[in-house]
Amino acid sequence: GAGVSQSPSNKVTEKGKDVELRCDPISGHTALYWYRQRLGQGLEFLIYFQGNSAPDKSGLPSDRFSAERTGESVSTLTIQRTQQEDSAVYLCASSGNVGTDNGYTFGSGTRLTVV
Amino acid sequence: KNEVEQSPQNLTAQEGEFITINCSYSVGISALHWLQQHPGGGIVSLFMLSSGKKKHGRLIATINIQEKHSSLHITASHPRDSAVYICAVGGADGLTFGKGTHLIIQP
Numbered sequence: 028g029a030g031v032s033q034s035p036s037n038k039v040t041e042k043g044k045d046v047e048l049r050c051d052p053i054s055g056h057t058a059l060y061w062y063r064q065r066l067g068q069g070l071e072f073l074i075y076f077q078g079n080s081a082p083d084k085s086g087l088p089s090d091r092f093s094a095e096r097t098g099e100s101v102s103t104l105t106i107q108r109t110q111q112e113d114s115a116v117y118l119c120a121s122s123g124n125v126g127t128d129n130g131y132t133f134g135s136g137t138r139l140t141v142v
Numbered sequence: 143k144n145e146v147e148q149s150p151q152n153l154t155a156q157e158g159e160f161i162t163i164n165c166s167y168s169v170g171i172s173a174l175h176w177l178q179q180h181p182g183g184g185i186v187s188l189f190m191l192s193s194g195k196k197k198h199g200r201l202i203a204t205i206n207i208q209e210k211h212s213s214l215h216i217t218a219s220h221p222r223d224s225a226v227y228i229c230a231v232g233g234a235d236g237l238t239f240g241k242g243t244h245l246i247i248q249p
Binding site for chain 2: 060062069070071072075083086118120130131132133135136
């Protein structure tokens with residue numbers, strides 16, 4: 028597609044439930060990133076996928092968070108046993124090959140509210 | 143870990159004014175990004191810089207690698223430029239973000 032697509036755009040869930048967020052990157056972009064932005068705070072790095080390499084999970088805040096990516100396509104971010112502190116906008120971005128002049132293209136985000 | 147500092151945190155100006163937002167970082171980088179986040183939350187990548195200067199319309203971004211400093215300038219500012227401007231540094235393994243500069247341009 029023309030841009031990075033994220034779904035759902037909004038998600039309200041009860042504390043303790045699992046949620047799955049989806050990101051469709053720009054076709055051909057080898058790198059995919061997940062970030063989150065909690066209310067009133069800056070952006071935080073969560074996880075990075077580059078091609079078929081092992082993902083960089085250094086930003087995941089707890090073992091309740093996991094993410095997968097199939098090849099160079101769709102990625103899903105899963106949050107298990109959600110907590111109120113997980114409420115945030117979850118942003119996905121993709122970029123082209125390392126060494127190219129491509130910047131990042133961000134999706135519109137998924138606004139997650141845990142009640 | 144790279145520390146990214148932006149200034150000012152908040153800026154209110156009148157339409158037409160020349161705007162400068164500054165960004166400093168602590169560790170050498172492969173690239174610096176300027177991002178724009180509108181009230182709805184959407185983020186747009188404005189510039190990616192590794193050296194020198196880039197211009198797009200009324201926006202100009204400069205970077206001084208030796209001083210670990212970048213500036214974003216807006217000429218002839220307009221109310222539609224009101225947004226949060228975020229500096230981010232890093233490379234292919236992800237970005238470290240500044241806290242953003244909240245810009246309001248009043249008509």
